[in-house]
Amino acid sequence: MTRNGEFLFDEAIRAFRERSGQLIVEVGAIRNRDGQATDGHSTLHWPHDATVWSVDNDPKAVNLTRVLTADRPTVMCVLADAIAFLRTFPFGIDLLYLDGPHPDRDGGRQWHFEAYRAATMNPRSVLLIDDTDVPRFGKAEFVVPAALGDGFQIVSSGRQTLLVR
Ligand SMILES: C[S@@+](CC[C@H](N)C(=O)[O-])C[C@H]1O[C@@H](n2cnc3c(N)ncnc32)[C@H](O)[C@@H]1O
Numbered sequence: 001m002t003r004n005g006e007f008l009f010d011e012a013i014r015a016f017r018e019r020s021g022q023l024i025v026e027v028g029a030i031r032n033r034d035g036q037a038t039d040g041h042s043t044l045h046w047p048h049d050a051t052v053w054s055v056d057n058d059p060k061a062v063n064l065t066r067v068l069t070a071d072r073p074t075v076m077c078v079l080a081d082a083i084a085f086l087r088t089f090p091f092g093i094d095l096l097y098l099d100g101p102h103p104d105r106d107g108g109r110q111w112h113f114e115a116y117r118a119a120t121m122n123p124r125s126v127l128l129i130d131d132t133d134v135p136r137f138g139k140a141e142f143v144v145p146a147a148l149g150d151g152f153q154i155v156s157s158g159r160q161t162l163l164v165r
Contacts, residue, residue, distance in 0.1 A: 008160040009045040012095060012128040015155070015164045019124045021094030022051060027082040027115055028099035028130070029056035029065035040130065042097055043069055050074065053089070055082045083111070086118035093121050099130035103138040113142035126164050127152055133159040 016024070024046050032039050043065050046052045052075045056062050062079045069075040078085060082100055096119050101108040112129070121127070127147055129140040137144055140161045144154070152163035 006133075006159040007040050007045075008128060008156055008158075008162045009040070009042070011156060012097075012126050012162050013045070013047055015126045015162070016047070016050070016095045019094060019122075019126065019164075021122075021126065023091055023093055024050050024052045024095040024097065025086070025089065025093050025119065026052060026054045026097040026099070027056075027086075028097075029054045029058075029061040029077060030068055031056070031058065031061040031064065033064060033068075040099075041068075042099060042130075043075060046075075046095075048072060048074070050095075052076065053078060055080055055085045057081050083115050083118050086115060086120075089120065091120075093119055093125060095126040095128065096121060097128045097130070098139060098143065100139070103131060103134065103141070109136075109139065109141045112139045113146060116143045116146060121150070121165075124165060126162070128163075129161045131159070132157060132161040137161070 055078045062077050066077045103109050131138045132140040152165045155162040
């Protein structure tokens with residue numbers, strides 16, 4: 001749902017670098033190959049020197065992301081439910097990107113809250129959430145209050161919301 005030109009990937013990566021970040025987890029891989037879709041092709045934005053785990057429960061999205069990042073050995077494409085994945089992920093996360101199921105279908109807002117809760121964020125870390133320019137913050141509705149309670153601060157909010165601590 002995000003429109004081009006209003007992504008906060010560059011700002012998120014700047015904050016990630018300021019924190020000497022190394023590990024990125026992305027919830028929601030690339031599902032559309034072409035640029036006509038409103039998706040941001042997020043995986044392609046992440047720095048080449050970062051370790052990236054891209055998680056999606058749709059085999060087509062995982063396979064497409066694998067193809068598009070074939071030249072990047074530090075991108076791991078995982079077919080899994082992201083909450084289950086995050087619950088057992090053994091490393092602290094420096095940048096978490098939340099771009100999973102639609103916020104207004106099948107409890108998508110609560111789903112993103114549970115995904116955030118399942119993640120182990122490092123003390124100094126970055127949180128970026130997509131599709132937040134809809135009523136009541138979209139995918140971030142329940143994530144933002146929880147993250148504020150965990151010491152994050154909002155840097156910018158529009159079609160994406162960026163928080164850091
Ligand atoms: C908006 S798309 C992600 C777009 C991508 N981040 C980009 O920028 O191109 C949302 C993705 O969330 C995935 N998804 C939905 N439910 C999920 C779940 N329970 N676990 C993991 N991924 C899920 C969908 O399969 C879909 O590919």
